[in-house]
Amino acid sequence: MNEQRPFTVGLTGGIGSGKSTVADLFAERGIPVVDADEAARAVVAPGSEGLAEVVARFGEAVLAADGSLDRAALRRRIFQEPEEREALEALLHPRIRAWMEEQTAAAEGPWVLQVIPLLVEKGWADRLDRVLVVEADPDEQVQRAARRDGAEPAEVEAIRASQATPEERRAVADDILRNDDRGALAEAVTQLDAQYRALAARGGEED
DSSP, X not given: OOTXXXXXXXXXXXXXXXXXXXXXXXXHTTOOEEEHHHHHHHTTSTTOHHHHXXXXXXXXXXXXXXXXXXXXXXXXXXXXXXXHHHXXXXXXXXXXXXXXXXXXXXXXXXXXXXXXXXXXXXXXXXXXXXXXXXXXXXXXXXXXXXXXXXXXXHHHHHHHHHSXXXXXXXXXXXXXXXXXXHHHHHHHHHHHHHHHHHHHHTTTXXX
């Protein structure tokens, strides 16, 4: 474990798998949560260097009337255009990682949870002490995400299919949670929290 930062667990999983639910359960137990989605919003806040770089690359058409980033317009711009998406990621991902590391270093708690939806896809396991993957039934994932986002199931299924496979996530996982039953999930989170607290106290060393 890096002595300059707390013991850090990365949480990932496919769309609709329950990452937010798991993060909330850890937060209820006093664990600081640093979320990549929050970081992605913070680094393009109005007046930020990140937003200025996005506008310089993609034009003012990606700005809303109030000067904030028009995410829908940006999504349309990069939709099915790998080179445009890669250009956006090259601009923002270093800023997102830096923001998350700053928040992690400043966090106060026995250990820190980083929620990273694309942890596997972007190879972000390198600065984590442990990787936790949450899984759910694929059909349930699609239904949850469709309800949450007001999207058509076919849209959600397309997103799920574009993400890392369960096998790819398991290949980097230290721990796996099944999100099939809320009571069982809460109990499993309690057990993992105790395990991570013990690891953090030992400097990340296993027994």
